[in-house]
Amino acid sequence: MSENETSTPTEHGAPPAGSPIVPDPSGPVLAPARRSTAAEEARTMVASTAQGVLASLTSTGDPWGSVVTYGALDDGSPVFLVSRMAEHTRNLEGDERASLVVAEPPNDENPLDRGRVTLAGRVHRPTGEDLAAARAAHLRAMPSAELYADFDDFLFFVLRVGRVRWVGGYGRMDSATAEDYAAARPDPVAPHAAGAVAHLNDDHPHNLLEIARALAGFPDATAASAVRADRHGMDLAVETPRGTAWPRVGWTTSIDDAGGLRAASVDLVRRAREAA
Numbered sequence: 001m002s003e004n005e006t007s008t009p010t011e012h013g014a015p016p017a018g019s020p021i022v023p024d025p026s027g028p029v030l031a032p033a034r035r036s037t038a039a040e041e042a043r044t045m046v047a048s049t050a051q052g053v054l055a056s057l058t059s060t061g062d063p064w065g066s067v068v069t070y071g072a073l074d075d076g077s078p079v080f081l082v083s084r085m086a087e088h089t090r091n092l093e094g095d096e097r098a099s100l101v102v103a104e105p106p107n108d109e110n111p112l113d114r115g116r117v118t119l120a121g122r123v124h125r126p127t128g129e130d131l132a133a134a135r136a137a138h139l140r141a142m143p144s145a146e147l148y149a150d151f152d153d154f155l156f157f158v159l160r161v162g163r164v165r166w167v168g169g170y171g172r173m174d175s176a177t178a179e180d181y182a183a184a185r186p187d188p189v190a191p192h193a194a195g196a197v198a199h200l201n202d203d204h205p206h207n208l209l210e211i212a213r214a215l216a217g218f219p220d221a222t223a224a225s226a227v228r229a230d231r232h233g234m235d236l237a238v239e240t241p242r243g244t245a246w247p248r249v250g251w252t253t254s255i256d257d258a259g260g261l262r263a264a265s266v267d268l269v270r271r272a273r274e275a276a
Contacts, residue, residue: 021245023217033233033250038166038174039184042117043076044230045102045166048191050141052102054080056091064091070100071134071141075182077158078119079138081145084153092157096122100159113169121162121178125155134158190230192258197234200226200265207269212238214272216247231255234265 036044054068066088070078078100082089092098103116126134134156139146148154164176176184200208205225212224216236223239233250251264252271 021240021243023245023247033248034254035248036187036190036230036232037176037180037184039164039176039180040187041115041168042119042164042166042176042181043184044187044190045104045115045117046072046076046078046119047186049102052078052100054088055099055101056088057095057097058087058091059094064088068100069138069142069145071138073133073137073158076184077161077182079134080123080157080159081138081142081149081154082157084155089155092123096124098123098159115166115168117167118165119159119161119163119181120165121160123157123159126158130158131156187231188256189258189261190228193229193261196258196261196265197226197229204265207265207272208236210272210276211249211268212236212247214275215249215268216245218245218247229261234268 050069050071052068052070054066056064056066058064064087066086068080068082068088070080072078082092084090099118099120101116101118104114106114135149138156139149161178161181163178164181165173166176167173205223208224208226209221212221213219216224216238218224218238218240220240220242221238222241225237227235227237227246229235231251231254233248235246235248238245238247249268252267255261255264
């Protein structure tokens, strides 16, 4: 990299006074569990809700944010159904540049440590078969919109995604190309995993500790909790005498339904006991 070039970090550095807590060298050596790509994370977030903030440009070039509902086409392109009475509709008719921000619901402890994604591009009004596909996509996400979808003063717009920026919380962020975003498959497990994660933490902390000691590389762990789970694996918070670590463990095979989390977790416990 030349002295005039700059880089965009994808992770925060460790605090100056500290360093990451790494697995104990005496622990098991495991291949890292697969993580979803930024494109997959973005597609998952877009597929998991139907509401976001649409940013458009006024006639004087000022940014204008509006809360909107949306559906998504098979390639992840958001579809908006908007009224001509709305200022953002007039903005879109005058300037096709727009972006959509979709975010996970905030938590009480730290709202910024939640996932969000920004999709930027240009909107267009679909016609013919494209209009039929856009209408169907929006109504799948928002069935109540059928009451006004065919009113003369409501219009469908599709956002052609040109740029994707995903943030998964503190220290987890990256960009994705429009092509990778369109080709990615949403995670069918992650949006529905909160209940399973809470159950593990409430009823099976001893099992999570077994997993942390035998499979995550922390035989000195004193406590462990689940942070999140997806189709590829589970993120843990592990307490050790050296500090808190944030390892990831993978399922034996990827799962395609949230109902598979229980069997996958039981299998991790079995593997941990075999490895201990």
